Every structure is written in C-alpha cells, then in structure tokens.
Amino acid sequence: MAPTTRAGGLPMNRNLSERFTQFLSDLRYQDLPASTVEYTKLLVLDYFASAAAGYKVNQATNRALQSVFGAMQGAEQSPVLFDSRRYPAEHAAFLNAAYTHGADMDDGHRVLGGHPGGPVISAALAAASTAGTLTGEELILAIVCGYEAMIRIGAAIQPGHLERGFHSTGTTGTIGAAVAACKLRGVSEDTLFRAFSLATVQASGLMSVTESGQSAKPLNSARAAYTGMLCAALAQAGVAAPVNPLESPKGFFHAFGGESLRPEAITDALGQRFEINGCYIKPYPTCRATHPGAEAALILREQIPDLRQIREIRLFIYPRAIFIAGDKANHVPQEAEQCKFSIAYALACVLHHANIRVDEDIIRFTPQRAQEVLEICRKVQLIPDPSTEDVLAGKRGCRVEIDLQDGRTLRQTIILPKGDPEVPMSFDDVRAKLAACADGLMTPQAQDRLYQAVTSLERQKPYQDLVAEINRT
Template sequence: MATQELATWSVNLQYANFTAPVIAAAVTSLYNWAGCAIGGYQQTAPSIALNATSPHFGGPPTSSILGLANNSAQTDAQIAAFVNGIAGHVDDYDDTHLATIIHPTGTVAAALFAVAEWKGGINGSDFITAFVAGVEAELKLGLSVWPQHYDVGWHDTSTTGSIGAAVAVSKLLGLDIPTTQQAIGIAATQVIGMQEFFGSDTKSFHIGRAAQGGMIGALLAQNGFTSSLQGLEAQFGWVHVVSTRENVTAEFDTLGKSWEILQNTFKPYPCGIVMHPSIEGAIEVQSAALGKGLSISDITSVNARVNPETLVLTGQTDPETGLEGKFSVYHGVAVGLLFGEATPSQFTDAVVTNSTVVGLRKLVNVTTDSTVREDEAYISALFKDGTNVTQHIDHVIGSLDNPLSTDQLKAKFMGQASLVLGDARAEKAYEAFLDIGNMSDVGTIVQLFSGANASGTSGALGLDFKVIDVVVMAVVLGLVALLL
C-alpha cells in the first residue's frame, strides 16, 4: 500500500498545509539550486549534453536552459529537464539532506521548471506545493532504505530522485491517485545511478536523467501508460530490489507530520560534503599561520583527523581532474591552505594538476576517528621552524548547527550566476527566484533575467557561456606559489 499512500498524500497536499518555515525552506532550496544550475552551465558536461541531444531528439522548443537564460533559445521540456539537472549538480554545489546524503532539489526542480514553462499558467503556490511533494517523497523513500541502499553502491540522489520528480510533476499536472501511482511505477523502474561514476560527468548525468525519467513517467501515466500500482512495495518492486532493508510504510506514515525539507542544508564548498570540515579547518589554519608571519610554503606536513566517512567518500589521494578533486579530501585541504577558500575555481583541471597544489597535497596525512562527527574535523600543519598550527572545526559552516546565513546564500548565488549572466542579470535572477512564491506564472521566470550571456566560449544554440579561463588560473596559481 506504500505506493498508494504516497500518491494519496501527494494528491491531497495543499499549500495551506505548509508552515512558514517549510515555505521558506522550499524557496531557499529552489534559489540555491537555480544558482548552481546557472553557474554550472559553464562546465563542459551541460553543453555536451545539450549539443548531443537537441539536434536529434528535440521536439518543439518550449522550455529554457537556465544557464543560457534567453527566452529566444529554448528546447523541448524533456531535454531542458535533462540539461538543467546536469548543470545543477555538476559542480557538486547543490543542497544536501544530511540524514541520507541526498541532494533533493535538483531532480525535482529541473523537471518542474521544464514542465511549468511548457504548460504555462502555474502560479507560485502551486509550484511550491508540487516541489515540496516531490522532495518529501524522495527523502522519505531514501530514509526507508538507508543506509543499506547507499552502502551497496547506489547513488541515492538519482535512484530516489526520479520518483520524487514523478510525484512532483504528477502534482503539477493534477493527476488523480491511481494515475499518480502509475507515474511512480514508471519512474521507479528507471532506477539510475551508481557511485562508481563519482568524479566524472556521469555523476551529474544521474540527476539529469532522473529528472527526465520522472517527468516522462508522469506524462506517460497521464496518457494511459500502465505500470504497477505497487511499484514501490511489491515483492519485486523498488524497495526490495535496491535494498536489503525497507521501512517505507513507517516513513510514509510520517508524510506531512515531519518535514524532511526542514533538514535540508546548503553547501559552502563545491565538493563532497564530508570533506567540508577539513576544508574549513585548512582555511582557518592558513589564516592563523599567516597571522603568525608563517609562510605556507614552509609547511612540512599536514594532519587531518576526520570522521571515517570522509575517506570512504572522498579518499582519492591523486586526483587528475577537477571533478575527481571534488572527491579528494587531500585536495580540499591543500586548496584551503593555499587559497584560503574553496570555490568552483579551485576544483578545475588546472588547479588539480598544478605542481604547487600537488606538492602540498602529498604532505597531507588523513586519519579517521569514529569519535569525530561528520561535521567536525581537526587540522594541523607543521612548519619548518617547528611551529604547529592546529584548528578544530566543531560544526562546519553549512551544517544544521551552523547554517549559511541569508547573506551568505545570496553571495553564493551571485558568485555562481554572475559567472554566466554578469552581475546585473544575476541580481535580477536572484530576485526572481526569491519571489517565486508570489509569481502568477512560474513559466515566465527566465524572462525576468533573460538576455545575452557574459562573453566567453560559444555554447549550445548559438549563445555564449563563460568558462573558467585556464590560462588566467595558471597565472594565479603561479602568483600563489611565489607569494606563499
């Protein structure tokens, strides 16, 4: 009965059911993701995906790529959901539900924005209601099979995300309970995503494909396509196939009683979240060391004491690409010490392979300690003169106990969006997404900040998008090496 229970709850869900904190969490989740999707388009994966699919599979142009943000350049809703899903996750800068490590917004939002623009006339409150329905569906489902589902190697953001997207789009389309059940079933059978592909473009492909698959599931069901009304709980349904543990009925019984979206967090650094405490510790060590008149170039060894999950998920010792660097705590500590920050600019191929970065990375030793929490780390650096600088991160910024402030969230959005849109249009985009709940037609949101993108390498559909200038980055790294 779990599939029916989820469908029934979603169909009956109303905007009036939400408390003010739930609405605020939904809006924050949406604009945080939108900034990631706009900024993420500067990476190669989204434009490759668009260029590879739109000439061959594109239908009538109805929906926008957020990173192109020009209402004269659209593709069909299916490709838009796919490409925006990739763009929103490719930097690993999107939100995280810490209890499951699911990045909940991307799959649901990418599908919803594509459908809302194609369908037209979707107001802000209906959009937010559909969004929350999808997010709650995927997170409750993720909790029901955690941790066995993840531990065996599934990428739970995408395996649950396609179902969340199907629930959300079904809600937006006004599907009834049995039809929503069919949509859930069609999405469930498209289970996608394994951890083997972390550190490659395929990780973000998981999110794009899940958004696309969930949307297709709802559209097929709307048109009479059949699946199973027990797609989740049946003997050979989703929960029993993907996990040795299932507690889906108990989790779905809490729908609308406890809101998982309130447990969503937002990343200060664009990489695996378990290495965030180590990065923050390295940044604080750099600040303290420079305050003592020490030079980072005089470091002889670095020690990081971390939670065991840090090495499980981000234990790559010798990353060779920017994407691999996002799963290397060694790289994270090195750039924190060298740059005093960790932005998308520190997770490029040029930075990962820079000799100064590689040299410092090799000095980093990581030990695990089960008494250290996942949002905690101890970082110390030993210098040539014998000075040892140590910092303890109790609750890393971006955690539930130390969340990003509104100002920090806006700065993050602007930092990403301005790379592609420029400052003025990025400000317009921020205001548009912040006000999404008050819109009479969410499908027009891109028009509020559309225009010519910032100059750079020519992107898909004949528009421009800005990429990180490798030459400039190399110069910057050279200066860092000289100064430190």
C-alpha cells in the same frame, strides 16, 4: 465507514506506497509552514547559482549534451538555462539538471546521501513551463512534495543503498521528479500513484560515476529528472504500474535497500516535519564530503603564518567520506575533474588562500598553477573515524591535526560544516554565491532581477518562468 487511520492521517488498510502518495496528492500550499516556504525559495536561488557553476565547470560534458539533444527533434516546449532554444520538456529537465550537478555545488541531504535540487527542481521548472497558468505557490508546493518523496524514500534505504554502490541522486531522484511534475499537472491521486510506481521501476544510478571525476556524475541527476518527467506523462496517458512498488519482494526496497532498511522513515513525523528543511547548501564547488576538512582548515590557517612550516596533516573523517572523495587517484589531483572529489585538495586550497574558487581552483586548474596547493595535499593523511558521523542524528564532521616544524600540533574539530541547516547560509550568502558562480554568464542587473523573482515567488500570480527570465538577459 471511514478507514482506520494512523499518524499523519494515513489509512491503515492501504499499503505504504498508497498511503504515502495519498499524502503527497492531498498536500496543499496552505499546509506548509512559513519556514518551509522561505527555505524552499532559498534552495531555488541556490539551484540557479549551482547551475551557473556547473555550466562553466563541466564544459566538455555540457558541449556533448548540447550537441546530442540539439540534434534531436521535438516540441519546442521548455527553456534551458543559458540557451535561446526551447526543447521538449523532458529534454529541458535533463539539460538543466546536468548543469545543476555539473560543479557538485548543488544542495544535498545528509541522510539521503544525495542531491535533490537537480532532479526535483529541474523537473518542476520544466513541468511548470508546459502546465498553463500557474502560481508561484503551486511551484513551491510541487518542489516541497518532490523533496519529500525523494528524501524520505532515501532515508528508508540508506546507508545500505550507498554501501551497495547506488547513487541516490539518480535512484530516488527519479521518484522525486515524477512527484513534482505530477503536482504541477494537477493529476488525480491514482495518476500520481502510478507515476510514483513507474518511477520506482525506472530508477537507476551508480556511484561508479565518481571514478570519472565530475564528467559523468551529472548524468544521474539529469536522467532522474528526465525519467521522472516521462513517468508522469506515461501515468497521465493511462499506463498501468505495479501496485506494491516499494514493498513487493520484487520491488524497490528489495532491489535498492539492504540490512539497514527502515520503511518507518517514510511516515516518521509525516506532515509535521518537511524534509526540505533538512537540506544543506554548499559554499564550495566540491563534494560535500570535502567540506568539514575545508572548514577546519579555514579556522586553523590563522595560526600558521608560514605554510612551509607544516610537517604533516592528519584528517580523521567518517569512512563514507573517504569512500566518496578519498580515492588515492584524486588525492593529489592532476586534472580539474579530480579536484572536486579530493578531500586533501579542498583542505589544501583553504589552507593556502581561504577559499575554493570555481574559476581559479577548478576550471583553470593545472598542476603547474597549483604547485603550492598540491604540495600541501601530499602532507595530508586520511584516517577513517566512524565517530565523526551519526547518520540518524545528522552529524557529519571531521577532526584535523596539523603538526608544525616548531613542534606544535594544531587541532580543530568540525561537527557540522557551514551550510548545514543547523549552521545555515542566508539569502545574502546565497546571493553572493550566485554572483561568484554566474560571473560572466549573468550581469549583476540580471542577477538582481532573478533574486527579486525568487524571493517573491509565493506572491507571483501568475508564475513567471524563472528560466526564461534568466535567458531574457
């Protein structure tokens, strides 16, 4: 007799972990809506733009990683961005994910509270380079499945997960990376389950990385990609794994969740709503918590002909934003790494020159060069306002009030900043982002070839290695 089923076609007589991994194992490219395919390609293009920015911005950490991994011996399997060498697949996933999160410009998801692209796409690209002949459709499917695993599990444990100090990019990213790698290796449902389970055991990542600016934060994304790849390989080799990885009293939910635990988030509209469509894309090279204030500043600056007339700026924003990017030590940055985690600096840059530029405002930042911007930072007061956030509704905004010397007070409310799925960036927008981020790394002709390869990804039979394509230039 066939097992009793519930919404999403999942058997009732299996635990949640088994039912979820069965769905992921059974999912096929033909099940994906056209809108999901298109948005996945957009995020892949954004991945490469973000990686180029991270490669340039986080140079000290990148040099250290290149030195450490370059000295290791191993199979020459997978390409690494902007590098002529090949590395073991797990190492390639680590390095590419580190670059992608290096400028904090990579995609994210509001409910997850993390960045899926770094761990998931890095693992998928590395797995694809060792999986033999594939199609672009298979790569797209693997990425969608990795995002689905990472975001749904993250939604089940947030916001308590973040409140306890965990970084979901590292924790749930390990699971998403394992799933993506498994899909490209064509493993059985049982093997995918064991990789998923092993990834829950290996998951890690703390938000304390933000206390070092951006230097250490990419390691959570990188380690998630690496460990997810490793879990997929171990499962394929026959390693046993816990049978109740999410639900056990010793399992993932108990360790990483809190009072806000919502296991139902895993099966809510499963197969009907694909979570990758809910990801945002960043127009600025700073933490997403800084973007609502920056967008408000972009609107208000048109009403301030002389910035010296600003007397005080009050920025009302959700407490989680202040927790992540409102540290007093970063409020008036003194080092480049602090700039990406300063709500005040992002707002001040946009008030001053209508943008936050990778090269000028981050890489070449010094307090001397940014004197006028930092003077604006000193006038910014951050005020916690829980009403500017509704996690379940996807609302994450702010309210800005600027007092001027002439007695006027300018006000602007942002509900959703540009790049959120409700206010999306287009392919043209992301192509422009790639041009800005990859300047000096890729010629315009190389950027055009990458753009054509990504936008035609579902038609590639066989799949053309996108990382190798970049390095060919």
